[in-house]
Amino acid sequence: MKVLVTGGAGYIGSHLVDRLLADGHEVFVIDNLFTGKIANVEHNLGHERFHFVNDSILHTATMEELVRQVQLIYHLAAVVGVKHVVDNPLQGILTNVRGTEIVLELAYKYWRKVVIASSSEVYGKSEKAPLAEDDDSILGPTAVGRWSYALAKAIDEHLAFIYHDRGLPISIIRYFNSYGPRLDPRGYGSVVAKFISQALEGKPLTVFSDGQQTRCFTYVDDTVEGSILAATLKEGEGQSFNIGNNRETTILELARKIKELTDSPSEIVHLSYTEAYGSGFEETRRRVPDVSKAERLLGFRARITLEEGLQRTIAWFKGDYTANPPEV
Ligand SMILES: NC(=O)c1ccc[n+]([C@@H]2O[C@H](COP(=O)([O-])OP(=O)(O)OC[C@H]3O[C@@H](n4cnc5c(N)ncnc54)[C@H](O)[C@@H]3O)[C@@H](O)[C@H]2O)c1
Numbered sequence: 001m002k003v004l005v006t007g008g009a010g011y012i013g014s015h016l017v018d019r020l021l022a023d024g025h026e027v028f029v030i031d032n033l034f035t036g037k038i039a040n041v042e043h044n045l046g047h048e049r050f051h052f053v054n055d056s057i058l059h060t061a062t063m064e065e066l067v068r069q070v071q072l073i074y075h076l077a078a079v080v081g082v083k084h085v086v087d088n089p090l091q092g093i094l095t096n097v098r099g100t101e102i103v104l105e106l107a108y109k110y111w112r113k114v115v116i117a118s119s120s121e122v123y124g125k126s127e128k129a130p131l132a133e134d135d136d137s138i139l140g141p142t143a144v145g146r147w148s149y150a151l152a153k154a155i156d157e158h159l160a161f162i163y164h165d166r167g168l169p170i171s172i173i174r175y176f177n178s179y180g181p182r183l184d185p186r187g188y189g190s191v192v193a194k195f196i197s198q199a200l201e202g203k204p205l206t207v208f209s210d211g212q213q214t215r216c217f218t219y220v221d222d223t224v225e226g227s228i229l230a231a232t233l234k235e236g237e238g239q240s241f242n243i244g245n246n247r248e249t250t251i252l253e254l255a256r257k258i259k260e261l262t263d264s265p266s267e268i269v270h271l272s273y274t275e276a277y278g279s280g281f282e283e284t285r286r287r288v289p290d291v292s293k294a295e296r297l298l299g300f301r302a303r304i305t306l307e308e309g310l311q312r313t314i315a316w317f318k319g320d321y322t323a324n325p326p327e328v
Contacts, residue, residue, distance in 0.1 A: 002070040004028045006057050006103065007077030009036030011182050012117070012175070015220045016074060016227060017041060021049060028066050032056040034095075035080060040182050057099040060106075067106040072231060075103045076117040081189025085149040086277075096152035104163050104170075113169040115231045116160045120176040120244065120287050121150040129248075130290035133174070133240045140282045147282075157240060164238045171236040173227055176244025176289045179309065180220030181316030192217060192310070195255050196317050199264035206271050211252030213285045218245040219309030222302040229298040236298060242289035245302035261310055 003020055007013040008029030013036065020027050026049040029041065033054060044050040055062045057077045067073065078096050079085055085092035100116065107114045123131045124139040124147065137154060139147045160170040183193035198205045226243030230236040249257075255268050273281045294300040304312075 001072060002026045002028065004030070004066050004070040004073045006030050006073070006075045006099075007036060007117075009033060009038065009041050009052070010076060010080070011040070011180075011184070012178055012220060012223055012227075013074075013076045014040035014182055015180065016076070016224050017044065017050070019224050019228065021047060025049065027051070028070055029053065030055055030057060030062065030066055031077065035084065035184065035188075057102060058095065060102055063102055064106055067103075067110050067112055071112060073103060073107055073112055073114045074117070074227065074231065075100060075114055078117065079149075082121070082146045082149055083189055086145045089145050089148060093148055093152055096149065097155050100156040100159060104159050104168075108163055108166070108168050111168070113231070114160065114163075114171075115227060116156055116170065116172045117227075118153045118157055118172050118174045118240065119150070120174055120242070120289065122154045122157065122174060123284075123287065124150050125282060125284045127284070127286055129286050129288040130246060131242065131288060132290040133242060133293055144282055161238075169237045171230040171238075172240035173230050173243045174240060174289075175218070175223055176242065176287065177215045177217050178220050178223040179217050180223075180313050182220075183313070185317060191215070191251060191254065192258070192313065193317075195258040196262065196314055199258050199262040199266050200314075200317060202264060202266055204267050204269040205255045205259060206269055206276075207251055207255050208271055208273055208276055208283070211255065211270065212250050213283065214248045214250050214288070215254075216244050216246055216248055216288055217254070217306055217309070218243070218302055219304035219312070222304055226294060226298070226300045226302075229294075229300050233298055239293075239297065241294040241298065241300070242291055243294060243300065244289040244291065245304075245306075246289055246291050247306060248286070248288050249306060257306070258310060258314070261307075261314055
C-alpha cells in the first residue's frame with residue numbers, strides 16, 4: 001500500500017515509518033523539521049520505497065500532490081506538547097487546526113482513509129480514572145495558553161467525525177505519554193527524556209511539585225502497534241481510541257527508577273510549577289487510559305513493561321547522546 005505519514009521525521013512518526021517499510025509498504029513523508037529531525041529518517045533516505053518531502057502541511061499544493069498518490073494517511077504532524085505550544089501559540093493553533101483541515105479536505109476530495117493523531121490532553125484536567133473515550137473533556141480558561149493544544153486536538157477530532165458522517169473512513173488515536181528512542185534529549189515535552197538526560201549528565205533530576213502526580217507511560221512500539229491496528233481494522237473506523245499503557249506511575253517513582261537504571265549519582269530535587277513554568281500554570285494530577293475499547297475492537301494491549309522500555313530508551317540515549325551531548 002502507498003501510505004503518507006505527516007510528521008514522519010518526528011519521534012513517533014519515524015518509528016511508524018520504520019514499521020510501515022518493514023511491513024512492505026511504500027511510504028511518503030512530509031515534515032518541515034520543526035521538531036522532527038533528518039537523523040530520525042536518515043537510515044531510510046536511500047530506500048526505494050521511501051520518499052521524503054521537507055515542507056509544511058500548510059502548503060496545500062504539496063499536500064495535494066502527496067494525498068493524490070496514496071491510499072492511507074497517518075496525520076501526525078503537529079506542534080506538539082504543552083511547552084512548544086505555550087512558546088509558539090499562533091503556530092501551534094494554525095498547524096494543529098488548519099493543518100488537519102487541509103489533510104481532511106484533501107482526503108475527502110480523493111477519498112483516502114485518515115488516521116488522526118490526537119492526545120490524552122483532550123481530557124484536560126479531568127481527574128476521572130480511568131478515562132474512557134466518551135468521557136468529558138475539562139479544559140481550563142482560554143487565557144491560559146496551555147489549553148490551546150487540547151482544544152486544537154479536540155477540534156481535529158470534531159472535524160474528523162464530521163467527515164466520517166459524510167462517509168469518509170477515519171480513525172482517531174489518543175496517545176498517552178509515549179516514550180522511547182529518538183525522544184528529543186532536551187526533554188522538551190517528555191519527562192522521560194528529561195530525567196534520562198539529567199541522570200546521564202549527573203545533573204539533578206527535577207521533579208515538579210511533590211512528584212505524586214501520575215502518568216501512564218507507553219513504549220513507542222506499543223504506540224505504533226495501536227496506530228496500525230486503528231488504521232487497518234474495519235472496527236477502527238469512525239472511532240476514537242485511547243492508545244496507551246494503563247500502568248500508572250508517579251513522577252517521583254519514574255525519577256527514582258531512571259536514577260537506578262542509569263546508575264546515576266544525581267540527586268532528585270523538587271521544583272514548584274511556578275518556578276518551572278511561571279505563574280498560572282495548570283497541571284493534571286492523574287491521567288489513566290481506559291483501554292478496554294481499544295482491546296475489544298482492535299485487540300490492542302500495551303505489551304512492553306516500563307522497566308524494559310526504559311532500559312531500551314536509556315541504551316539509545318547512551319549511544320547517541322554521549323557522542324553529541326545536547327544542551328539540557
Ligand atoms: N509523544 C506523545 O506522547 C504524544 C502524546 C499525545 C499525542 N501525540 C501526538 O502524536 C503526534 C506525533 O508527536 P511526536 O511525539 O512524535 O512529536 P514530534 O514533535 O516528534 O512530531 C511532530 C512532527 O510534526 C512535524 N511538524 C510540525 N509542524 C509541521 C508542519 N507545519 N508541517 C509538517 N510537519 C510539521 C515536526 O517537525 C515533527 O517531526 C502529534 O500529532 C502529537 O500531537 C504525541
